[in-house]
Amino acid sequence: MKxxxxxxxxxxxxxxxxxxSDNIILLIVFIxxxxxxxxxxxxxxxxxxxxxxLKHMVLMGILAxxxxxxxxxxxxxxxxxSNLSLSTVIMALLYDKGINLWVSIFIGVLLTILIGFIxxxxxxxxxxxxxxxxxxxxxVLLSVALVMASFQYADIKMVTQTxxxxxxxxxxxxxxxxxxxxxIPIPVFILVILVIFFWIILRFTRLGRRIFAIGxxxxxxxxxxxxxxxxxxxxxxxxxxxxxxxxxxxxxxxGIGYPYSGAHLLLPxxxxxxxxxxxxxxxxGSIFGTLLGLLIMxxxxxxxxxxxVHTFYIQTFQGLTMIIVxxxxxxxxxxxxxx
Amino acid sequence: xxxxxxxxIFINFKNLNKRSIIPTLLITYIIMIVTVSLINPLxxxxxxxxxxxxxxALTGISSIGTxxxxxxxxxxxxxxxxxxxxxxVVAKLLTLETLGIPISVVIIAGLxxxxxxxxxxGFLVNVVGINSLIATLGTLAIFRGIAYVFSGESLIVYDNTxxxxxxxxxxxxxxxxxxxLIVIFxxxxxxxxxxxxxxxxxxxxxxxxxAALYGIKVKKIQFxxxxxxxxxxxxxxxxxxxQLGLGRGDFAIGWEFKxxxxxxxxxxxxxxxxGxxxxxxxxxxxxxxxxxxxxxxxxxxIWRDFFHGIILILAIVIDRIRVRRGELSQF
Numbered sequence: 148m149k150x151x152x153x154x155x156x157x158x159x160x161x162x163x164x165x166x167x168s169d170n171i172i173l174l175i176v177f178i179x180x181x182x183x184x185x186x187x188x189x190x191x192x193x194x195x196x197x198x199x200x201l202k203h204m205v206l207m208g209i210l211a212x213x214x215x216x217x218x219x220x221x222x223x224x225x226x227x228x229s230n231l232s233l234s235t236v237i238m239a240l241l242y243d244k245g246i247n248l249w250v251s252i253f254i255g256v257l258l259t260i261l262i263g264f265i266x267x268x269x270x271x272x273x274x275x276x277x278x279x280x281x282x283x284x285x286x287v288l289l290s291v292a293l294v295m296a297s298f299q300y301a302d303i304k305m306v307t308q309t310x311x312x313x314x315x316x317x318x319x320x321x322x323x324x325x326x327x328x329x330x331i332p333i334p335v336f337i338l339v340i341l342v343i344f345f346w347i348i349l350r351f352t353r354l355g356r357r358i359f360a361i362g363x364x365x366x367x368x369x370x371x372x373x374x375x376x377x378x379x380x381x382x383x384x385x386x387x388x389x390x391x392x393x394x395x396x397x398x399x400x401x402g403i404g405y406p407y408s409g410a411h412l413l414l415p416x417x418x419x420x421x422x423x424x425x426x427x428x429x430x431x432g433s434i435f436g437t438l439l440g441l442l443i444m445x446x447x448x449x450x451x452x453x454x455x456v457h458t459f460y461i462q463t464f465q466g467l468t469m470i471i472v473x474x475x476x477x478x479x480x481x482x483x484x485x486x
Numbered sequence: 487x488x489x490x491x492x493x494x495i496f497i498n499f500k501n502l503n504k505r506s507i508i509p510t511l512l513i514t515y516i517i518m519i520v521t522v523s524l525i526n527p528l529x530x531x532x533x534x535x536x537x538x539x540x541x542x543a544l545t546g547i548s549s550i551g552t553x554x555x556x557x558x559x560x561x562x563x564x565x566x567x568x569x570x571x572x573x574x575v576v577a578k579l580l581t582l583e584t585l586g587i588p589i590s591v592v593i594i595a596g597l598x599x600x601x602x603x604x605x606x607x608g609f610l611v612n613v614v615g616i617n618s619l620i621a622t623l624g625t626l627a628i629f630r631g632i633a634y635v636f637s638g639e640s641l642i643v644y645d646n647t648x649x650x651x652x653x654x655x656x657x658x659x660x661x662x663x664x665x666x667l668i669v670i671f672x673x674x675x676x677x678x679x680x681x682x683x684x685x686x687x688x689x690x691x692x693x694x695x696x697a698a699l700y701g702i703k704v705k706k707i708q709f710x711x712x713x714x715x716x717x718x719x720x721x722x723x724x725x726x727x728x729q730l731g732l733g734r735g736d737f738a739i740g741w742e743f744k745x746x747x748x749x750x751x752x753x754x755x756x757x758x759x760x761g762x763x764x765x766x767x768x769x770x771x772x773x774x775x776x777x778x779x780x781x782x783x784x785x786x787x788i789w790r791d792f793f794h795g796i797i798l799i800l801a802i803v804i805d806r807i808r809v810r811r812g813e814l815s816q817f
Contacts, residue, residue, distance in 0.1 A: 283795040290791035414623070462631040477616055
């Protein structure tokens with residue numbers, strides 16, 4: 148009797164109220180911020196600026212797209228920034244020593260996959276908290292990148308922490324970064340292909356359903372016979388592969404291998420993923436949410452840069468946006484529980 | 487079922503104390519000291535020991551506060567930003583020549599900064615309900631940005647009395663910052679060991695849900711731990727401003743990593759509820775000496791992060807192995 152009453156009330160409430168989904172709220176926020184910047188600056192809505200914004204978004208986007216399935220399955224990797232830096236340094240160093248461009252890029256990507264695999268194996272085999280392990284890995288990889296970058300000098304002890312980038316100039320990379328098709332830069336297509344690919348995997352394949360199941364409840368997934376460790380190690384390795392792609396993007400945009408080239412990426416990428424509705428506990432999230440979070444973060448960054456706001460303020464704004472949106476999520480979630 | 491496994495099911499508290507990580511840490515530290523002093527005898531000289539004590543006091547004070555947060559099973563990674571913004575506030579107040587604010591007021595203002603930011607963290611985590619890692623990542627970015635903006639250039643402090651707070655020596659050889667560390671350590675140790683608050687911190691870390699069923703005000707206690715962490719970070723900020731004689735926005739970048747390493751190495755479980763402050767104190771010494779050791783052993787400075795990272799990874803792997811062998815309980 149009581150149960151049906153509760154159910155009736157619930158149905159009435161649901162039918163009466165228009166409930167906005169999280170992604171629609173993000174879309175509204177994005178459009179709002181976009182319009183705001185278009186009003187504030189006439190340069191914002193120019194082709195040149197949007198072009199630059201999109202290219203830098205691709206760099207962050209590749210990482211965020213790779214991080215999404217990993218975080219849905221309950222893992223996390225904080226070492227991608229240093230991983231990317233190390234990869235750019237290795238690519239540039241090999242190219243500098245006279246090795247073929249494609250071979251050196253291949254070795255760089257192979258290295259990022261290997262590091263992702265090592266992360267996965269250690270975390271899953273020992274049952275370590277992924278945040279901690281990858282935090283340690285971050286510092287180790289940064290140091291290795293610094294050491295590698297100092298190989299171009301004769302005396303390592305003279306090298307300070309800054310000023311050690313290795314140039315990697317090549318026509319192919321320049322063309323890749325600067326040409327466009329239908330006025331849209333080529334790298335954007337790569338991001339679009341990746342997004343569609345991961346969307347299909349998460350939405351329509353058995354692997355995708357298993358990823359959500361693992362994040363939702365790891366013990367029940369084990370009881371159902373899902374090989375949790377195997378899948379998570381696979382996801383860590385895939386994220387390593389995408390970090391390698393992002394490293395290629397980074398060297399084509401900047402033309403250097405630099406031990407700190409990934410250091411500034413950690414906060415925006417994690418914020419973008421978290422904005423997209425992924426919880427650190429796993430089991431929730433979508434690729435399109437991540438994409439929207441990414442768009443918001445890069446519009447904020449680009450718009451404030453256009454308005455001549457100092458980089459440090461931009462960090463503040465990005466942090467604020469993240470906290471406000473995540474707080475909104477939490478409040479909405481609790482309300483929906485109370486309803 | 488072997489003996490170790492049986493023990494892991496029925497937690498034997500007596501046994502846990504016997505097999506604590508502290509002797510292992512002490513032996514490791516002694517081996518490190520002996521090795522380095524064989525390579526370079528300068529390591530055990532008075533000047534070297536003094537500089538190590540000055541260096542480790544700041545990270546030490548801050549990590550003692552953060553231990554409380556980690557014991558309840560949360561993270562606080564905004565410590566570095568709290569430190570930087572405290573240093574900016576303190577230096578700014580001291581350089582306002584016209585007002586002539588007394589030093590005690592300046593110090594209280596500095597501590598208030600830590601209190602306020604700590605309460606913001608506590609509010610976001612406990613009242614709003616955001617995951618502590620994400621919330622403090624956000625405040626890390628926000629306050630680091632603000633700290634940068636307010637310091638176009640370094641704010642140099644000329645006040646000699648203020649400089650003494652961090653630079654002075656007791657009995658000519660003992661740095662005062664080290665005395666602060668010891669005092670704060672003893673105070674916090676007593677709180678954690680002998681008060682109701684301390685026991686609640688441990689029980690929340692063990693199982694927050696069960697603690698709530700026992701009638702412990704989980705949110706209130708967690709809120710307090712964030713405030714403790716913020717205030718100790720701002721104490722470190724005041725001391726750093728005094729030691730270096732200036733306030734800057736880029737102080738203590740990457741401290742969150744250092745401090746989490748100290749806590750994990752000291753045997754504080756990241757999932758909360760296990761570990762003691764004594765282990766933290768020893769690992770403060772280990773990590774505080776390591777830079778000095780590397781320098782004296784002629785290792786290039788770019789390898790420093792490598793050693794920090796390897797220590798963190800080793801510490802967590804050893805922790806997991808000990809849990810698996812049943813020497814420690816999961817809680």
